[in-house]
Amino acid sequence: MKALLIGMVWLAGTAAAADAPPPAAFTCESPEIPAVSTSNDAVRRVEKRIAEWKQCALEYQTGDRSEAAAALVQKAYDDIVARRNEWVAATNRYSSSQVRSGVDFGENGVAAKWNDRNVHDMSTHVKRTGSSGQ
Secondary structure, X not given: XXXXXXXXXXXXHHHHHHHXXXXXXXXXXXXXXXXXXXXXXXXXXHHHHHHHHHHHHHHHHHHXXXXXXXXXXXXXXXXXXXXXXXXXXXXXXHHHHHHHOOOOOOHHHOXXXXXXXXXXXXXXXXXXXXXXXX
């Protein structure tokens, strides 16, 4: 009897999944992520585009909570994460080469340094001017 009940529940679940309507079209446009960013402003623009995409994806999932919709968003998210990781690594390499060669970029001669969490740590790269006591 228990096996029959489990079988009926499984069949009902399978039928419901097959009858589920397809998810609404996922229209969030993938953010443009360059191969490398060479300034602090360029980095901010890319991060802003990614944040806007995340907001769009959240709104989409709020409207369509189906597993198919979640799978669409997850696939797009995985692609963006992979592209972002490549961009961060290339930007880190560029930034490190600029610091090693003595070239500063950004406002006030500040070269951006990125850590593993992609957070700016400007304190170690501030170009000091004025008295030697600073």
